[in-house]
Amino acid sequence: MGEELTADPGTWSGNPTSFGYQWRRCDTGSPLSCADIAGATDSAYTAVADDVGHKLEVRVTATNAGGDSDPADSAPTDAVLPAPPVNESPPTISGFPQEGEILTADPGQWSNAPTDYAYQWFSCDPVTFDCPDIAGATDQDYVIEIADVGRYIGVEVIATNTGGDSDPADSDLTDLVLPAAPVNLTSPRISGTAQAGQVLSVSKGTWSGSPTGYSYQWYTCDNALNFCNFIPAATGASYRISPADIGRRLIATVVATNAGGDSFEEPSNPTDSVVAAPPPRPPPPALPTIQLAPTISGNARQGQTLMAAPGTWSNSPTAYEYQWERCTSAGTACANIAGASAGAYRLTAADVGRRLVVAVVAVNAGGHSAPAVSTPTSIVAGPTCHVPRVVGLTLTRAKARIRARHCTVGRITRRASSRAKKGRVLWQRPKAGRTLPNHGKVNLGVGKGRR
Numbered sequence: 001m002g003e004e005l006t007a008d009p010g011t012w013s014g015n016p017t018s019f020g021y022q023w024r025r026c027d028t029g030s031p032l033s034c035a036d037i038a039g040a041t042d043s044a045y046t047a048v049a050d051d052v053g054h055k056l057e058v059r060v061t062a063t064n065a066g067g068d069s070d071p072a073d074s075a076p077t078d079a080v081l082p083a084p085p086v087n088e089s090p091p092t093i094s095g096f097p098q099e100g101e102i103l104t105a106d107p108g109q110w111s112n113a114p115t116d117y118a119y120q121w122f123s124c125d126p127v128t129f130d131c132p133d134i135a136g137a138t139d140q141d142y143v144i145e146i147a148d149v150g151r152y153i154g155v156e157v158i159a160t161n162t163g164g165d166s167d168p169a170d171s172d173l174t175d176l177v178l179p180a181a182p183v184n185l186t187s188p189r190i191s192g193t194a195q196a197g198q199v200l201s202v203s204k205g206t207w208s209g210s211p212t213g214y215s216y217q218w219y220t221c222d223n224a225l226n227f228c229n230f231i232p233a234a235t236g237a238s239y240r241i242s243p244a245d246i247g248r249r250l251i252a253t254v255v256a257t258n259a260g261g262d263s264f265e266e267p268s269n270p271t272d273s274v275v276a277a278p279p280p281r282p283p284p285p286a287l288p289t290i291q292l293a294p295t296i297s298g299n300a301r302q303g304q305t306l307m308a309a310p311g312t313w314s315n316s317p318t319a320y321e322y323q324w325e326r327c328t329s330a331g332t333a334c335a336n337i338a339g340a341s342a343g344a345y346r347l348t349a350a351d352v353g354r355r356l357v358v359a360v361v362a363v364n365a366g367g368h369s370a371p372a373v374s375t376p377t378s379i380v381a382g383p384t385c386h387v388p389r390v391v392g393l394t395l396t397r398a399k400a401r402i403r404a405r406h407c408t409v410g411r412i413t414r415r416a417s418s419r420a421k422k423g424r425v426l427w428q429r430p431k432a433g434r435t436l437p438n439h440g441k442v443n444l445g446v447g448k449g450r451r
Contacts (some may be wrong), residue, residue: 005077007074017065023057024056024060047080053080082163086112088108090169091105091155102144107119116159118158120158122156131152131154137346149178155170157434165444166169180209182207184264185210186204186251187269188202189202190270194271199238202218203236207263212258215255216254218231287370291312292313295374296357299381302351306345315364319362319363320361329355347380352381354379364365382438385408385442389428390425393425395412395425396426406439407439408440412445414446424443
């Protein structure tokens, strides 16, 4: 239909000077039954809608000066096909543009009685509007995929009849495709102690769909979890338990949100039954305060042990902590002695010529006091020289023994002696057993033989 047919008059004798034409419409039976088409008397004829499904022939009459010939009929054409469909109103799409939803194409309105439709879905970039076909999306329905999120969707339709395929017709584009609303993957969980006054927290859980926000609602339930009531204003990720919740169990629900909308409400694990808070503890006592300063007793001499008395304190201390400090000989610039944190301290060589103090901290249930410091000791003396017996020893051994007793070797006098006593101590001053100050001198007489 719509195509132009042209008649060739054939070959005639008698030198025709003109030809007459009559186009005829025939049925498809056998034998043919044909009828003239009104007005179709030119050598060319354009098939019209009434011709669809019929065969056409042309009847030609040749004329010369002798008159008109008998008519001659052409062979009939094949049955006339309709024109391919032409779109009259574009295709449309129904359905919500969101991941996982189904879109359905309506092919629109077409002329020329289409017998079938072909569909091709496509998606468009929102910036460049490049619109590639979606591979395999050739059904009337299309399930939106995650790759379509943030793009526009359209459908192209081609209508077909026995006359062939139409030109493609495109629908309008959908709105931008939204992601699917979040779906819970792991449930929220409550942490904290189910006790009045305590604060519970609920985690978000994990979700698909890249949520951009979360909302919360806390509920109070009976112990069997058969009946739950929402708690007004309890819409945060944490909840301070009320005395009204005692004897009940609590749950929280989470709703996740993205551009595709809100998820279903997902409940957390339930708490244990809420218990009452314990009675408040009595306030702690006041910290100890010093009344009489700590004191130090003992002999301030190397090797001796000093003892600390903690002093007198208010508010009933239950323990004391000590720290010994080494000061200058003037009792200033005191510094902690490493490891010296007991009530007793044994003086060492490092303390000689220095004064010591002790700092005491008193402890009770309220905590630790400020430190209280004793008055300094006297200047620490070196160890006492206890004169050993060295008569009869060689000079070398005598010197070592004297020095081991914190004494020094004084004047050495050589005296004549028997050969056996040469090099040995003949006498000592002072005698053994005497006590001298630190590094006191012991004078010796040493045999030199020759007698």
